[in-house]
Amino acid sequence: MKKTLLHIYGRMAAHYGPTHWWPGDTPFEIAVGAVLTQNTAWTNVERAIANLKRERLLEPRAMLECPRERLEEALVPSGYFRVKTVRVLNFCAYLVERYDGAMANMARQPIETLRPELLEVNGIGPETADDILLYACDKPVFVVDAYTRRIFGRHGVVSEQIGYEDLRATFERNLHKNVHLFKEYHGLIVWTGKDFCRRTPKCEACPLGGLLK
DNA sequence: GACCAGGCACATC
C-alpha cells in the first residue's frame, strides 16, 4: 500500500507539477472557502469570496456583526446560500468565542483538540474540518473527498464503499506525516479528479490510466 | 433542459 500510494502521487506530480494548493490568501479565507465549496464548483465559490472581499466581510467579527441579509447576498453565487450563511456564521462564532477570532490562536492547539471541536460546529463535517486543519492550521491531516474515493476506488486500491475515516486512516498510516506532502497530494487528487474522474470519467486521458491493471 | 459539482444535517426505516 505504501508503494502504491507513493507511486500514484508520483504519477500525478509528474503530470501536474506543484499545485500550491489551497487557493486562498489567509487562513480565514481558506476556512470560509472550505465551507463554501461544499458540493459546489469552485468557480462559484470564487465569486462569493470576491463579494466578501469587496464588502470587507472576510473577517470573523465583521461577518457576525453585519446584517444577515447582507451576508446572504454576498454568498448567493456559491449556492445553498441560506444554509452556508448559517454555517459560516457558526464557524465565526466558534473562532471568536474560543480563539478571540484569530486563526493563529486556533492553530496553536493540537489536532486532538481541534478536530473534535470543529466537528461540534453545526455545518462542519469531516471533510470541511480536515480542509481547515490541513490548509488553514498546517496540521498533518489527510483530506478525503469524493475524488479521493472515486480515484482510489476505481483503481482498486481501496473499496469504493470505504468510509471517510477508514480512507483517511489508510493514507495517514501509509504516508509520512508531512504537511507539505498531504497538501500537495490532496491538491493533485482534486486536479486529477476535475480533469478525468467526474461522474462521467475520461479515463483514457488520465495520467493514471492502466496504472494498476 | 438535464446533469453535475471538493458536503452536511436531519428524518425515517
Next chain:
DNA sequence: GATGTGCATGGT
C-alpha cells in the same frame, strides 16, 4: 447502521 432528501447557483 443504512438510505433518502433538501439545500441553490453557474458551467457543460
